[in-house]
Amino acid sequence: MEYHLKKLVTHYRKALQIKPDSLAVYEKIAELYYEQGELDKTLEVCQESLQIQADLASAPKVLNKILQTLGFEGEEITAFQNLLQSKLVYESFHLLLSCSEEVKIAADVKTWKDAIVLGYDSQKKNQWNEAITAYMKAIEIEPSLSLSYYELNSIISYCTSLEQNELSRIIASYHQIIQGRLTPPYADVALGDMLTKQGKITEAITAYKTGIDKTIYPNKKYTNKYIDCPKIYNVSFLIIGMGKAGTSSLYHYLCQHPQILPATDKELHFFNKNFDLGLDWYLAHFPPLPVEGGFLTGEATPWYLGSYEVEKKVFQLFPKIKLIAILRNPVKRAISQYYMSLKMMKEHRSLEVAMTSELEILKGVGDPTKVSDKYWQTEKGYLWLGFYFYFLEKWMTLFPREQFLILRSEDLSSQTEKTMKQVYDFLEIADYSLLEYSKVNSGSYSKTSNELHQKLSDFFQPHNQKLEDYLGMKFDWE
Known part of the structure; x- marks a missing residue:
């Protein structure tokens, strides 16, 4: 099934080379990525379509669906759509979450957005272990979004207080969370950075190359x-x-x-x-x-x-x-x-x-x-x-x-x-x-x-x- 969907995406990407301004084709590609659970790519395609015609009414209909799935409501959806017209996908996530009202986090985090906000809050307080746990939870809830991996990796890369045994524990948990799930290329890059910090250079090289491969095959640049x-x-x-x-x-x-x-x-x-x-x-x-x-x-x-x-x-x-x-x-x-x-x-x-x-x-x-x-x-x-x-x-x-x-x-x-x-x-x-x-x-x-x-x-x-x-x-x- 997954192979069939990827083949269809390739087919529609070729159609865009013939007719690059076709909003209907963008709609189809966005829907296919959504069906595969690749939410980052879905949003990227929505953004591409908005560059063709900067009118929210012309955005792929799946955009509202995906934002609702991720827990956005009402005015948040409108705010995100406006950001998406002029910003990178990652920046849109970051700006929306940074500018939104603080979310009261219960002990039992239920959405990826709650986990991200908890991670931000912990970072501000220099509570590094709590922040790492929060971002790992966000990845567990929604493994297809790059934002959690970026934030997790930034902490681990710059946190000098992490012991090697604790880093090993984090890597083991990370492996377990993402194993067999659809994850963005940056998930493997983040893994490579963690392995590098651990001194496992050969394994890190493999992780980086896996991330590169994930970038290559679905990308229309690569014929x-x-x-x-x-x-x-x-x-x-x-x-x-x-x-x-x-x-x-x-x-x-x-x-x-x-x-x-x-x-x-x-x-x-x-x-x-x-x-x-x-x-x-x-x-x-x-x-x-x-x-x-x-x-x-x-x-x-x-x-x-x-x-x-x-x-x-x-x-x-x-x-x-x-x-x-x-x-x-x-x-x-x-x-x-x-x-x-x-x-x-x-x-x-x-x-x-x-x-x-x-x-x-x-x-x-x-x-x-x-x-x-x-x-x-x-x-x-x-x-x-x-x-x-x-x-x-x-x-x-x-x-x-x-x-x-x-x-x-x-x-x-x-x-x-x-x-x-x-x-x-x-x-x-x-x-x-x-x-x-x-x-x-x-x-x-x-x-x-x-x-x-x-x-x-x-x-x-x-x-x-x-x-x-x-x-x-x-x-x-x-």
Whole structure:
């Protein structure tokens, strides 16, 4: 039965290639995914149809059915539908649950939504074991939704207090919950991350490759010709920086291109944190590429640009790789990173105190890229990461200039389609337009005082001038 349904989905996907604006075909595909219990894919198809015609009345009828099945009611359904028109499926879940009124959780959690909200609440209180239990419960209740796996994995990845025996217990329970059930590809990626943390690298590689396979076979990007042809594991491009400059949006837009095959995660941190796990571990996060060409894959870890000796490791393994750096006004970038740290409770100083403290230290440093260990004991690198010239100079001593594409973050925001054409030309793939360019992972915060902003701008002015002279391009940062 399952094979028959997948065959029908493939049939209707082919019909979309002939008539890509057919809402009736989207309706059929959404219904088929719903019958298979693949709720994430159902919602993705509903979102696709809303991109064709942004009218809730034209959305697949199964959308209301699925939301009711998941426990949404009345105004919640309308709110979710509106979010779905402009947001990613995962973001829609996250925003709706984050913005909705707090749910009173009984000891006996009955719906996946209750379990997720309980998990969020436990996270806020740093009750990690309770949060893990809540997300595992959400997976048990509804195993086809990616959201629970994302949240569970984020806790396990960053929770340093987990003992190995406790991690083993979690993995065993996780296996038992998802065994024999229809789960999204990210379920296997999360398992791979847990096994990696446990040091079981061979098993982790298998889990990552299983997640990749689950992505490949139902995806319309992958034709029979792709599936049957000889393939190799390789990485075509890296987005190396800079953090808080639009790398999430850039990578998201790129991954919508029919010739770009996404990695299991946007940020793999291989060259700055996980290099000792080995090349096989790294390559397992990417779909294999046809020997004859036609497809590309890559990742975006925005801290590669400024991380110590990362350029040497990349050159060692991928000397011909294409490198993309997107740079933002370093003052605005620093302030954005500060507020991200504040939100994540990694920063407790005021903006003025944090920036002034770092500014006073960096004023006396000859080579800004060579700060002492003492600097990192008090500072977070908000300003330090804005020394783009010094970082790029190190990369460009190894890689030729033609392997780099340098973008202005401001251009990606204000001239998105034109900027993406630059990216496609650089990667030597066909031009491709999206119906909408929604910003991903953007933040908002209060206005900085003119005095502080000017002080920081004055500090960066000579460094920005060096960058412009070195690259032969204008950034016009005030």
